[in-house]
Structure formats: C-alpha cells, structure tokens
Amino acid sequence: MPSTEIRRAIPADAETVLTMLRELAGCQDQLAYVTVSAEDWRGFLGRSEVIVLIAEVDGAVAGYVSSLRRPYLWVGGDQLALDDLYVREQFRDAGVGRALMLELARHALPDRLTIGWGLRLENEAGYRFYQRLGATLNTKTTASWSPDTYEKLIDGT
Structure with missing residues (x-):
C-alpha cells in the first residue's frame, strides 16, 4: 500500500503549488483567470494565516489543500476558509483528499x-x-465584483 505523507507548504514549494493550482483551474475551464505568480505564492506561503498542505504519495506530489485563517464576524472569532482542495487524477480514490481534509x-x-x-x-x-x-452542505450563490467593473461605476462611466 502506498505511503501518503502530508506536510505544510513552505515558500520553496511555490512553484509546486502554482502548478497544481493551474491544473485545477484547467479542469474547471478557469485557467484564464489565474494571474498569480510563483513570487506571489512565495509570499503567501510565508504568512502564518495561509495554510497550504501538500500530500505526497511515495514521494510524488499528489495534491494540496489551501486555506486562509480569517475573522468570522458572525461568531466573533476566526474560521479556516478553504480555498482549494485538489488531488491529481492518478491519485484520486486513494484516500488522498480525505487525508488532506483531516490534516486541515x-x-x-x-x-x-x-x-x-x-x-x-x-x-x-x-x-x-x-x-x-x-x-x-448549504446551497448558496457566490458573487464577485472585479475592480475593472466597480471602477467604471465609481468613475461614472
């Protein structure tokens, strides 16, 4: 049985995380929206409130989970906002996603x-x-408002 290890990502893992993020975005037809750089990721991975965990199966990078500790205003404390959970296709259905979630x-x-x-x-x-x-699981629609869009409204154009 393959050995799965999970570790917290460090700034040196920026390229690895970015590669998997791009793979995930590609699967969701969202790659055009990925504008983050490896340098950005190095900065993120150096921040204590950013928690990114990488799963490795027999030494091969299998997936990751990313989250951000942030205030949860309704409860007067913090929450972990999970951003992405991604397991590479060849490692799916092998418990990697579950292991990442449990470590988070x-x-x-x-x-x-x-x-x-x-x-x-x-x-x-x-x-x-x-x-x-x-x-x-609660059904909720999320919305986003890009700077390009709201800037036009502010400027009156």
Missing part, C-alpha cells in the same frame, strides 16, 4: 475553528466526497 482539521482543532468552503453546483463528486466527511 487538525490545524483547525486546537482553536475549534469552523472550516468553510464553496462548491460548484455541478460538482457531484465533490458533494458526495464532502457528505462522506459529514460536512453540512
């Missing part, structure tokens, strides 16, 4: 932080995966 939970447990994330409605496999973990 270990980071949240000392402060009893809620872990929250978004999920695309069409991601049926994701829904099944998170239900098996016991997550509560």
